[in-house]
Amino acid sequence: MSEKDPSPDALQSRRRILMGLSLAPLAAALPGVHAADKAAPGAGGSSFAGADDPRRYTPSFFKDTEWAFIQAACDRLIPADDTGPGAVESGVPAFLDKHMQTPYAAGAIWYMQGPFLEAPAEFGYQGKLTLRDIIRVGIDAMDAHCRKTYAGKTFAQLDTAMQEDLLTQAESGKLKLEGISSKLFFSNFLNEVKNGYFADPKYGGNRNMGAWKMIGYPGMRADYIDWIGVRDKAYPLPPVDLSGKRG
Amino acid sequence: MATVKPKVDAVIVGMGWTGAILAKELTDAGLHVVALERGADRDTQPDFAYPKVVDELEGSVHRRFLQSLGQETVTIRHTGDATAVPYRQMGSFKPGTGVGGAGTHWSGCHFRPLPEDMRFRSNVEQRYGKKFIPDDMTIEDFPVSYDELEPHLDMFERVCGTAGKAGVLNGVVQAGGNPFEGSRSREYPLPPNPDYLGSEMFYKGAKEMGWHPYPIPASNASAPYINPYGCQMGPCNACGFCSDYGCLNYSKASPNACILPVLRRRGNFELRANSQVLKVNLDSTKKKATGVTYLDAEGKEVEQPADIVLLCAFQLFNVHLMLVSGIGTPYDPETNTGTIGRNYSYQNLNRVVLFFDKSVQANPFIGIGGAGATMDDLNGNQLDNGKAGFVGGGLVWARQPGAGPVRGINVPAGTPNWGSKWKQAVADNFRHSFYFEVQGACMSYRQNYLSLDPTYRDGFGRPLLRMTFDWQANEINASQFFVDQALKMGRTLNPLSILGDAKKDGEHYNITKYQSTHTCGGATMGNNPATSALNRYLQSWDVPNVFAIGANAFPQNNGYNPTGLVGGLAYWAAAAIREKYLKDPGPLVQA
Ligand SMILES: Cc1cc2nc3c(=O)[nH]c(=O)nc-3n(C[C@H](O)[C@H](O)[C@H](O)COP(=O)(O)OP(=O)(O)OC[C@H]3O[C@@H](n4cnc5c(N)ncnc54)[C@H](O)[C@@H]3O)c2cc1C
Ligand code: SF4
Numbered sequence: 001m002s003e004k005d006p007s008p009d010a011l012q013s014r015r016r017i018l019m020g021l022s023l024a025p026l027a028a029a030l031p032g033v034h035a036a037d038k039a040a041p042g043a044g045g046s047s048f049a050g051a052d053d054p055r056r057y058t059p060s061f062f063k064d065t066e067w068a069f070i071q072a073a074c075d076r077l078i079p080a081d082d083t084g085p086g087a088v089e090s091g092v093p094a095f096l097d098k099h100m101q102t103p104y105a106a107g108a109i110w111y112m113q114g115p116f117l118e119a120p121a122e123f124g125y126q127g128k129l130t131l132r133d134i135i136r137v138g139i140d141a142m143d144a145h146c147r148k149t150y151a152g153k154t155f156a157q158l159d160t161a162m163q164e165d166l167l168t169q170a171e172s173g174k175l176k177l178e179g180i181s182s183k184l185f186f187s188n189f190l191n192e193v194k195n196g197y198f199a200d201p202k203y204g205g206n207r208n209m210g211a212w213k214m215i216g217y218p219g220m221r222a223d224y225i226d227w228i229g230v231r232d233k234a235y236p237l238p239p240v241d242l243s244g245k246r247g
Numbered sequence: 248m249a250t251v252k253p254k255v256d257a258v259i260v261g262m263g264w265t266g267a268i269l270a271k272e273l274t275d276a277g278l279h280v281v282a283l284e285r286g287a288d289r290d291t292q293p294d295f296a297y298p299k300v301v302d303e304l305e306g307s308v309h310r311r312f313l314q315s316l317g318q319e320t321v322t323i324r325h326t327g328d329a330t331a332v333p334y335r336q337m338g339s340f341k342p343g344t345g346v347g348g349a350g351t352h353w354s355g356c357h358f359r360p361l362p363e364d365m366r367f368r369s370n371v372e373q374r375y376g377k378k379f380i381p382d383d384m385t386i387e388d389f390p391v392s393y394d395e396l397e398p399h400l401d402m403f404e405r406v407c408g409t410a411g412k413a414g415v416l417n418g419v420v421q422a423g424g425n426p427f428e429g430s431r432s433r434e435y436p437l438p439p440n441p442d443y444l445g446s447e448m449f450y451k452g453a454k455e456m457g458w459h460p461y462p463i464p465a466s467n468a469s470a471p472y473i474n475p476y477g478c479q480m481g482p483c484n485a486c487g488f489c490s491d492y493g494c495l496n497y498s499k500a501s502p503n504a505c506i507l508p509v510l511r512r513r514g515n516f517e518l519r520a521n522s523q524v525l526k527v528n529l530d531s532t533k534k535k536a537t538g539v540t541y542l543d544a545e546g547k548e549v550e551q552p553a554d555i556v557l558l559c560a561f562q563l564f565n566v567h568l569m570l571v572s573g574i575g576t577p578y579d580p581e582t583n584t585g586t587i588g589r590n591y592s593y594q595n596l597n598r599v600v601l602f603f604d605k606s607v608q609a610n611p612f613i614g615i616g617g618a619g620a621t622m623d624d625l626n627g628n629q630l631d632n633g634k635a636g637f638v639g640g641g642l643v644w645a646r647q648p649g650a651g652p653v654r655g656i657n658v659p660a661g662t663p664n665w666g667s668k669w670k671q672a673v674a675d676n677f678r679h680s681f682y683f684e685v686q687g688a689c690m691s692y693r694q695n696y697l698s699l700d701p702t703y704r705d706g707f708g709r710p711l712l713r714m715t716f717d718w719q720a721n722e723i724n725a726s727q728f729f730v731d732q733a734l735k736m737g738r739t740l741n742p743l744s745i746l747g748d749a750k751k752d753g754e755h756y757n758i759t760k761y762q763s764t765h766t767c768g769g770a771t772m773g774n775n776p777a778t779s780a781l782n783r784y785l786q787s788w789d790v791p792n793v794f795a796i797g798a799n800a801f802p803q804n805n806g807y808n809p810t811g812l813v814g815g816l817a818y819w820a821a822a823a824i825r826e827k828y829l830k831d832p833g834p835l836v837q838a
Contacts, residue, residue, distance in 0.1 A: 198652035215677040222486035224613040
C-alpha cells in the first residue's frame with residue numbers, strides 16, 4: 001500500500017491484521033485473559049474470536065505490565081457472568097487505553113495549580129496527579145506491592161480470590177501503597193472502568209452494546225414521546241449507538 | 248499595551264440568560280451593545296445536532312458544555328479561620344460557559360417566587376417574632392415586590408414558552424395548578440408536559456399526604472410555539488438529554504433558541520465570543536466605570552470603553568468581577584461591614600430514591616428536563632416554621648430529566664460497587680427505580696460569604712474567588728424535616744426499598760457531590776447601601792453605571808430554583824435602564 005492510498009477501509013483491515021498477528025502471543029500469555037475465557041459463557045467460542053476480538057487491541061498508552069494488570073482488574077471489577085458481558089470482552093481495556101490519551105485524562109478541565117494542601121474528604125481530590133497519572137502510578141504501585149508481598153508475583157499473576165481481596169482493600173483505603181492512596185487510585189480506576197463499560201461503543205468499550213442490552217437501555221434513541229404514557233409493557237426497542245448501529 | 252476599541256453605549260459581560268435578555272432590551276432601545284463571552288459561540292445547529300450531542304461521555308464526563316476549571320475556579324472552606332482549597336474538579340455546582348451560558352444546559356424548571364419570598368425577613372418576623380431569626384442569620388427582604396415583578400416574570404415565561412398550569416389567575420384559584428402561588432395575569436403560554444410514571448406516582452402519594460400537587464412549570468415546550476420575539480420552538484420529544492446538554496430540538500428554552508436568533512441579525516449588536524473579561528475599568532473617582540478590559544481569542548488584551556457596564560457573568564463571576572475591579576467595599580464578617588461578598592447562599596437539595604419490582608416500568612432514560620410534579624404545601628406560608636423549628640420552606644418533586652448509565656445507576660442500599668452482585672443490581676434496578684428530589688431554601692449568614700483568595704490565582708493571574716460556606720443547623724434541620732416528609736410519601740407507594748440522603752447533624756458541605764448550580768447572593772439588592780451592593784434596580788450603589796444581573800442579587804435563596812426570578816429581575820432591571828436611567832444617567836435610588 002502506497003502512502004497515496006489512504007482508503008480508510010484498506011488501512012483499517014491492514015491495521016487489524018498487523019495487530020492480530022503481533023498481539024496473539026502476548027494475549028495468550030496474559031493470566032487475566034485466561035480467567036475471562038473461562039468465566040465468560042460462550043465467550044471463548046464464535047462470538048469472542050475474529051478480527052474484532054477485543055483481546056487483539058494493541059495498547060499505545062499502557063506498557064505491557066500495566067496492560068496485564070488492567071485485563072485482570074477489569075475482569076474482577078466487572079466479571080463475565082450470566083447477567084451480562086464482562087468488562088474484558090466488552091473492550092473496556094481498549095477504552096481505558098484510548099481514554100487516557102484524551103485532554104480530559106490529562107487534566108484539561110481540572111484546576112491543576114498548586115499549592116497542593118491536605119484537606120478533609122469533603123473537599124475532594126487535592127493532589128497534583130492528573131487522571132491518567134493516578135491510573136498509571138496506581139497500577140505500578142499495586143504491582144510493586146504485589147511483587148514485594150507475594151514472592152515477585154504481579155497482580156495479574158495472583159489467583160482470583162487474592163486479586164479480589166486486594167481490590168477490596170484498595171477500595172476502603174486499607175491497602176498501603178507507595179506514593180499514592182490506594183483509595184484514590186481505586187475510585188478513579190473503577191469509575192473509568194464503568195465509563196468504558198457503559199459509554200458509546202465508539203470509545204472502544206461496550207462492545208456490541210452488550211452493557212446496554214444487559215440493563216435494557218435503548219442507547220442513543222433520544223425520542224420517547226410516544227412511550228412516556230405506557231405503563232403495562234417494557235420498552236420494546238433494542239439499543240442504537242451513535243453511529244446508528246442497532247444492538 | 249491594550250488595543251482600545253471605539254466606545255459603545257453598553258458592554259455586556261457574559262452571554263447567558265441575563266446577558267441575552269439585557270442585550271435584547273437595550274438594542275430594542277436603540278443602544279449599540281457589545282457582548283463579551285468568555286466561551287465559544289454555540290447554536291442548535293451544528294453544536295447540539297443529533298446524534299453527536301447525545302453522548303454521555305462527552306456531555307457528562309468531559310462536560311463539553313460546562314465551564315472548564317483549568318483557567319478559572321473558586322476556592323472553598325467551611326469556616327473563616329480555615330485555609331481554603333481549590334474546587335479542582337467539578338462536583339457540587341456546574342457553571343456554564345460559551346454563548347448561552349448555563350442557560351444552554353439547565354433543566355428548565357421555571358418557578359416564580361412566592362409573594363412572601365420577596366418580603367422574606369418581614370414575613371418571618373411578623374409570623375414568629377424577631378427572636379425567631381438567629382443573630383447570625385442575615386436574611387433580608389427583596390427591595391421589590393411580587394406585584395411589581397409580575398409583568399416581568401410573565402414576560403420571561405412568554406419568551407421561554409413555559410409549559411404549566413396556572414393556580415391563581417387574577418386572584419381566582421384554578422383547578423389543577425398551585426393554589427398557593429402569587430396571582431398571575433395570564434395562563435402559562437403552553438399546557439403542561441405529559442407525566443412520566445414517577446410524576447404520576449407523585450400525584451398519588453401527594454394526595455395521600457393531603458398535599459396539593461401541580462405540574463412543575465417547565466421551560467421545555469409541550470407543543471409548537473412562537474415566542475414574542477418570533478423565535479420558533481418545537482415540542483420536546485422527551486429525549487432524556489436535557490440537564491448538562493444543549494437541546495437538539497429547539498424545545499428547551501435557552502438564550503440560543505429563544506433570543507439569539509433575533510440578536511444575531513441586529514446591526515447594533517455585536518457578539519464577541521472567546522473574550523474573557525478580566526475587570527471593569529473605573530475612572531480616578533472610582534465612582535464611574537469607563538468600560539472593561541478583556542483578553543481576545545488570541546490572548547491579547549483589549550479595552551472596550553462603554554457608557555454602561557452590565558455584569559451578566561453568573562452569580563459567582565459577577566461577584567468576582569466586582570471584587571477584582573474594586574467596585575464597592577468587600578464584606579468583612581468580623582465587623583459585619585462592607586457589601587461585596589455578603590449574604591452568600593446556596594440551595595438545600597436532597598434525594599429520595601424508590602426501587603420497585605420489574606412490573607414497574609419507570610424508564611428513567613425517558614426525560615423532559617424541568618417537567619414533573621411538585622407541591623407547595625411545605626413552602627412559604629403553608630409551612631408552620633414555628634412548629635417545624637427552622638426558617639425557610641421547601642418542596643418535594645418528581646422530576647426526570649433523563650438518565651443513562653454513564654451518569655450513574657441507582658442501586659439499593661448495601662449493594663457492592665463492583666463485581667457480579669453489583670452487575671445484578673444494576674440490571675435489576677435501572678428501569679425500575681425513580682427518584683424524588685427534596686429542595687429547600689437556604690438562608691444567608693454572617694459566616695457564609697465570598698471574598699478573594701490570598702493564595703490561589705486563575706489562569707490570568709487574578710486571585711480566585713474564595714467561598715466560605717458550610718451547612719448551618721437551620722438547613723440541616725430543614726433537610727431532615729423535608730426528607731422525612733418525602734420518605735413518608737414515598738412509602739405510601741409501596742416500593743421494594745427506598746433511599747434518602749438527609750443531611751446528618753453536624754454534616755459539612757461536600758463539594759464533590761452534585762447538589763445544584765443554584766449559588767446565590769454575594770452582591771445583593773436592597774434598600775440600604777450599608778448592607779446591599781445593589782439598589783432595587785440591580786444598579787451598583789457605588790458605581791452607578793454598573794448593573795450586576797443574576798442570582799447574586801438574592802439576599803437568600805428561596806425554596807425554588809432561581810432562574811424564573813433571575814429572568815424576571817433581568818427584565819425589571821432592563822425596564823429601569825430603558826425608562827429611567829437612559830433619560831437621566833446616575834443613581835436611580837438616592838442612597
Ligand atoms: C445542569 C444545570 C441545571 C440547571 N437547572 C436549572 C433548573 O432546572 N431551573 C433553574 O431555575 N435553574 C437551573 N439551573 C441554573 C441556571 O442555569 C442559572 O440560574 C442561569 O443560567 C443563570 O443565568 P445567568 O445569566 O446569571 O448565567 P449564565 O446563563 O451562566 O451565563 C453567564 C455567562 O457569562 C459568561 N462569563 C462568565 N465570566 C465571564 C467573563 N469574565 N468574561 C466573559 N464572559 C464570562 C459565562 O461563560 C456564561 O456564558 C441549572 C444549572 C445547571 C448547571
Ligand atoms: S428533553 Fe426535551 S427539552 Fe430537553 S433536550 Fe431533550 S428534547 Fe430538548
